[in-house]
Amino acid sequence: MDQKSENNHLEHMSTAMYKGRDYVIYLMSFLLYRFTRSIIVTFQKFTWAITGVENIRRDARRGLQFRQSAHVLDIFWKRKFLPHTIADPKDFIALHSCFKHPNYVLKPNVSLYCMTKTDAIFVETPEGTNIYKSQQHNSYLYEAQFTNAKKIVMMPLASFHKIASDVGNPKVPTIWISSTGRCGSTLLGQVFYRIPGMLLLSEPDAITNLGYLHKNLSLQQGEYEQLLASAVRLLCKPDDRYSMICVKARPNATALSEDIAHMFPQIRQIFMYRNSLKTVWSYLALLQTDPASQALKFIMDNKVISTILPFFRTGVYNYYVKVNAKEIEAIKPSKLSTVGIFTAAWAAGVSRCVEAREKGIPILPILYEDLMKNPLQSCIVLFNRLDIRKEYLSLAAEAFKVDYQKSSVLGQGLLTSDTRRAIPTECRVEADTILKKYSLPKLGERVEVPGLLRFE
Missing domain, CATH: 3.40.50.300 (P-loop containing nucleotide triphosphate hydrolases)
Structure with a gap:
């Protein structure tokens, strides 16, 4: 009996050590991801300044480059520390691809992912991938977006509001x-x-982001209300399927x-x-x-x-x-x-x-x-x-x-x-x-x- 008890004790210790090792590896890989991302973002500041990408981004924020204000980037690496953490641009390491007209985000396979004080972040999934359909199988929208994303689209808020205004309020019940x-x-x-x-949008994090930005006083009341209205309009953008x-x-x-x-x-x-x-x-x-x-x-x-x-x-x-x-x-x-x-x-x-x-x-x-x-x-x-x-x-x-x-x-x-x-x-x-x-x-x-x- 004592031998069996001792064996069980050793087995539990071994299991705990293996799990501890796995968590250490997981944590180290996440820290490596964040370190890599900081290096790439820093390097991009120089390359984008040299190639003119940053000039277009700056003019877009000023409202001078509306037709090229949707910045499309290819996702190189993505990582979240926990699956259910709130969506954030830092979930992705992405490289410049091209600039598009803001109407680009009205495509069925492009969806609003999260918000920041300066930009609206969309994700693009492969053609034919229906991230809304996947929610039937125990997947939240932010999960389906993160898992299937191949590109991100960054848009300054001025363009975001203009497109949202053109889309208007939800057209269906x-x-x-x-x-x-x-x-x-x-x-x-x-x-x-x-x-x-029926289109089910289960836990869109663009809404969650705005709640925290407002609570943390990062947005004035008027800014918050305008962003919330625009976010709802683009989450509920017209789609003939629904x-x-x-x-x-x-x-x-x-x-x-x-x-x-x-x-x-x-x-x-x-x-x-x-x-x-x-x-x-x-x-x-x-x-x-x-x-x-x-x-x-x-x-x-x-x-x-x-x-x-x-x-x-x-x-x-x-x-x-x-x-x-x-x-x-x-x-x-x-x-x-x-x-x-x-x-x-x-x-x-x-x-x-x-x-x-x-x-x-x-x-x-x-x-x-x-x-x-x-x-x-x-x-x-x-x-x-x-x-x-x-x-x-x-x-x-x-x-x-x-x-x-x-x-x-x-x-x-x-x-x-x-x-x-x-x-x-x-x-x-x-x-x-x-x-x-x-x-x-x-x-x-x-x-x-x-x-x-x-x-x-």
């Missing part, structure tokens, strides 16, 4: 889904995806839904949420899926280590909560445990919807537990509210029979999190304190947002 995350919003997106002619559009935003960008409602009152908005305790448990389940996540949770929940390294807690808080959060001085991100951070993420999203409803904005709240009681009846009620043809009901209801996220890291714990396991008393008190500051009931208690959709 559009649905916008916001959520707290870990609440079945992907399932709801798939319900709409099954409607013939007669409806569904946009499912990242949970950390719920705050933008109110601005969307003011700019595009014709867009029908939904807010999806779930019981707070189950949501927090589902988020916690994510941190048990691999050694790196487990290590992150250990660091964040260890009072000594998190005091020495507070940026772990602050970084995770900023990712999940910052854009949606209220300015509550008593909540200090560096003092929150993982339970506290995920509770704050849930509370911030829900409070945003409550505030919008109180202002008279017709966002339609949907509670996951209510939606799942009778899927077909839920589809009937939902389709009636959204004026969707009833002939698609049977197709839409089929989505409830499939767990689209069962093989995904993000799917871990969505439907199977064990809420019977007690959250430590200290963490529960922390969660209840946060919820109280947001004027919400205690952890696990039912919350009915004003205007909650009834499926009876």
Whole structure:
């Protein structure tokens, strides 16, 4: 027995060492990528100045080279540290190819990837590759774009706004889904995806980028509003293949839904949420899926280590909560445990919807537990509210029979999190304190947002 126990111990140590080696190699390769990118970008400044590329780029930013203001670059190398990090131009090392008319981005295989203070970044995929279709198979838009991108197109904001103005507001019925995350919003997106002619844009990061730029005060209010309007127009650009559009935003960008409602009152908005305790448990389940996540949770929940390294807690808080959060001085991100951070993420999203409803904005709240009681009846009620043809009901209801996220890291714990396991008393008190500051009931208690959709 002792021999077997010793063998198991040695086996676990060996496995841990191999995984540790793999993570070190992964980290080193990412650092090599970033180092290589910095060298190439620096070198490009000189070569582009000599060849005249930089002159055209500078004139385009000034509005003097509109017809050549779409800068097309061939992707040489691409790398993200984590698959679900927010889209960024640094995801690519790209080399100059040519300049095109801004209408180039209206091609079906070119899509808006992310935003910066100075440029709109598009990605181009091979002809015939439908990155929207791939989202049926557990892929978010930013993932499909990154995986399939062969070129990037950089466009100064002046040209971006001009093209967006020419495109105009969405020409087809559009649905916008916001959520707290870990609440079945992907399932709801798939319900709409099954409607013939529906274009699903699952978590476009151009919207997420703008939320962070605005929250960090990198954009003035007027700049932010103009960029948000242009981003929505080009995300929803005309495409003969689609007669409806569904946009499912990242949970950390719920705050933008109110601005969307003011700019595009014709867009029908939904807010999806779930019981707070189950949501927090589902988020916690994510941190048990691999050694790196487990290590992150250990660091964040260890009072000594998190005091020495507070940026772990602050970084995770900023990712999940910052854009949606209220300015509550008593909540200090560096003092929150993982339970506290995920509770704050849930509370911030829900409070945003409550505030919008109180202002008279017709966002339609949907509670996951209510939606799942009778899927077909839920589809009937939902389709009636959204004026969707009833002939698609049977197709839409089929989505409830499939767990689209069962093989995904993000799917871990969505439907199977064990809420019977007690959250430590200290963490529960922390969660209840946060919820109280947001004027919400205690952890696990039912919350009915004003205007909650009834499926009876």
